Amino acid sequence: MKEQLTTTENPSQNPKNPLSRRGFMLKTTLALGAVTIVPRHVLGMGFVAPSDKINLGFIGLGRQSEGLARRFINETSAQIIAGSDVWSTKNKWFRKQVQKQYAEKYGKGSYEGVTTYAQYKELLERKDIDAVVVATPDHWHAIQSIDAMKAGKHLFCEKPLSHRVSEGIAMVKTAAETGAVVQTGSMQRSWENFRKASELVRNGYLGEIQKVLVNVGDPARDYDLLPEKLPKKVDWNLWCGPAPMLAYNHRLAPSKNKVKFWPDWRKFKETGGGILCDWGAHMFDIAQWALGMDRTGPVKYLPPENPAAVRGLRMYYENGIEMVHQDFDRGWGVRFIGSEGSLDISRNYLETNPASILSVQLKDSDTHLYDAKGNHYQDWLDAIKNKTKPICDVQTGHRSATICNLANIAYQLGRELNWDPVAEKFKEDAEANALLSRKNRDYS
DSSP: OOOOOOOOOTTOTTTOOOTTTTHHHHHHHHHOOOOOOOOOHHOOOTTTOOTTOOEEEEOOOOOHHHHHHHHHHHHHHOEEEEOSBBBHHHHHHHHHHHHHHHHHHHSSOOOOEEEEEESHHHHTTTTTEEEEEOSOOGGGGHHHHHHHHHOOOEEEESSSSOOSSSHHHHHHHHHHHHOOOOOOOOGGGGGGHHHHHHHHTTTTTSEEEEEEEEEEEOOOBOHHHHHHHHOOBBOOOHTTTTSSOOOTTTSSSSSSOOSSSSGGGGBBBBTHHHHHHHHHHHHHHHHHHHHTTTTOOSSSEEEEEEESSSSSEEOOOSOOEEEEOOOOOOSSSSEEEESOEEEEEEESOEEESSSGGGOOOOTTTTTOOOOOTTTTHHHHHHHHHHHHOOOOOHHHHHHHHHHHHHHHHHHHHHHHHHHHETTEETTTHHHHHTTTOOOOOOOO
């Protein structure tokens, strides 16, 4: 029996044109039964045969890229063939690391096949790259992701998906226009314990949910690191990109990845969203999933009275459920409080009170959440091949990032904010709405 061919149409091509080059080739091939796999360059951008490897390019080759590359090399059917970074040191490091891992995987003494670029747009010009992984600092996510999707690439973007709410809206729109399959790097959704916790909450085994406590780090603050001598092996103008031109400090952006700290760009308004966004994109995301709120979010934000406080923000969903940014003394995690019990979930624990709730077996009639089988990365690749949505698609990632970005605005303004999750604007609040976007610096 011949293998059945499936296609993903290029959105820029008229799908009603029966004599399009791709349509003609497919129909001719199927009619003649001549081959079972058509080369990618014949079918055009966006097509991946079920039996074909997906070629990946990485944009952003910092510390996070090492773990991501290892995952895609060892746990998926993809092939990394390119990378891009503004640091020449990181381009060299990435190429060496990835080629070493492939040599070990294939049992070869050496492996060549990874090209790196100082300019990410050069990577996007390659016709043999099917999809890209964006792992740059937050302030670059939207620009590079949108460029990638418009170049005909599918997208895996690290969390938080966007640095500003307006950016997330644009990313959702671009994905819809281009047909790109987008996975947000909120990989906790693909872990069994987080799915189990969310299913217990979603199906009412805690009773009626009254409150959710989410403990993650502090809101973003203004950049305040002392200037240091700028290393020669970086294009600092491009590193800053759309952000203001910041004084260099190695804590903000180390020249090498083998350091004993995570770079501090996450902490600052100019380049990140604070640890509130960095970890909030994980933990608020789980709250959204468990509550069934993936296409919406809280409608009211009430910051603490103390303007210096970094915890205590209260958020309310339209159904009355209260969610609080609060430390409940168990590290970064989420606590669901219901009328019949409570549940604590993090990367280190899953516990319920009473304990018997944890042993509940879901009924066939219960809601069973998407199961990515523990592999967030292959789930994305499978979605590309099957033309389906991955577990944390662009709209889901955008809504979770929105909560984090709005939380930062609430802490900054220090007053009640009312949010319209349909219009994606604050109600009658020009000052707050102005903070949903920013004017990017001209870095050309």
